[in-house]
Structure formats: C-alpha cells, structure tokens
Amino acid sequence: YVNMKVYINASGPAFVSVVPKKEDQPEAKSLIVIPGPSGHYYKGVWKAQGSPTVRQFDNPATTRECLKAKKLHLYGDSTIRQWFEFFSEKIPGLFNLHVDVKVGPQMAVDHADNILMTWRCHGPPLKFTTVPVSELRYIANELDDLIGGAYTVVVISIWSHFDLLPIELYIRRLMSIRSAMQRLLDRAPNTVVIIRSGHPRDMTLYVLQLNSDWYSMQIDRVLRSVFKGLNVHWVDAWEMVLAHDLGHNIHPLTPIIKNMVDVLLTHVCPIKG
Known part of the structure; x- marks a missing residue:
C-alpha cells in the first residue's frame, strides 16, 4: 500500500485559464452523444421520440404479414x-430448425409465407462454453x-462479449463490419439494416468484479459513432432498458423484448403516410 494517498504532482500548470469565445469560432458539436432521451414508456408501450411512429405488432398475423417473403x-x-x-x-407456423440453442447457428422457416429467419453468433471473443471451430464466423x-435487396433484413448486435477487452479491439472489429456493411449497401441499397445498441446490465456481486455500466456506455458510444452516416436504423436498447421499471438485465425480460421487436418491425414495415 505504499502508493496509497500519495500526492501526485501536476505535470503542467496548476490552474486553468478561461478566455472569451472568439466571434468567428464555430460551435463544438459532439459526434457521439445525442442529447435527450430517444423515447419513453406509456402504459408499457415504447413511444419513440420523433419518427417513425412505433407500430404495435400485437397480432401474430400482422407480424407474419410484415415478414412475408x-x-x-x-x-x-x-x-x-x-x-x-x-x-x-410468437409466430405460429414458424418452424425452428433447432441445433445448439445457445451457440447456434439457428434457422427458422415458414413455407406458407416464405419467411426465412437465421441467427449466427459473431466471431471471437465469445463467452460461450464450447463453440465448434467450423462455426466461428465473422459478421x-x-x-x-x-x-441483399428489398426483401433482406440484416440485424446486428455486437457489444456484450467485448466488455472485458481494450476498446481498440472493439473499434477494429466494428470498422471491419462497417466496411462490409457499406459494400452490402452499395450493391443493394434497399437492404434494411438495423443495429441494436448495448444496454445497462444487472450489477450482481460477480458482475461487479468484471464489468461496469460505465465501460458498457463507452462501448455503446463507440458503436453509435462508427456507424454514423450509414443508411442504418437503430433500436436504442440502452434507453429502452434504462426507462423500464423491470430493471437492468443482460437478457432483458419479455415485455422489453416485445417493444424492441416492435421497433424492429416498424423499421421493416413503417406506417405509410
């Protein structure tokens, strides 16, 4: 404990000079932080700030119609x-071709409405117990x-497995994904691309030893900054978890997931004005 309560000398002046703003000096604008909440809950339903208006896909038939073909x-x-x-x-008739439920890859199909749905985990780093080498694919x-094309919807969520690693590694991975996403949108500009942000997690005693919401927020800010300027849609999971009375959880509970899916489907099938 020899370095506890030891005074650290300043490397520069011990004061700060505040000078008036010059007349032609431009306003400093943040490229990462968007001020203000992205929405709020009213009677358990997420109300997004601004547009588009979030549709409610409470009826499985409405969801099937949105995902048709x-x-x-x-x-x-x-x-x-x-x-x-x-x-x-939630969708009757969607046949899930189960493999390893936790690791995947997973696929679900609906022949009647020609719906194809897949999920694949991102490449390492991963916290799964065992993943076959043949299934380690990068996004x-x-x-x-x-x-790609008008009938293709791409959804990406990559953040929680990077919260124990240097931020530089995360930035490199996102930049690789961004380049591939730009190539996809160049060859098929009508492809719908949606990115799910990170969110606060439950801070149990075990989690507190390894993680913090502060670092998760830095990851979330990097995520938003890297994909800024691309034609992508966002599901603001951070705000949607933070604002709900169910509390924080690394795997949000069903009412929150339902609202997130409504935002997702709204981007896929917005209200036509």
Missing part, C-alpha cells in the same frame, strides 16, 4: 438471439456473402 438475418450475441427466440415462440464475412 423476407429473409431476416440476425448476427451477434445472445441479446439478439433473444429476438430470434421471441419470433420462434463482416457473413455480410459479404449476402446478396
């Missing part, structure tokens, strides 16, 4: 696997294999 590809961690599981449970490579 579409290919829905979900890539990322278990927080996006929850969406795959939600669809599998960028998967995006390069897609044809």
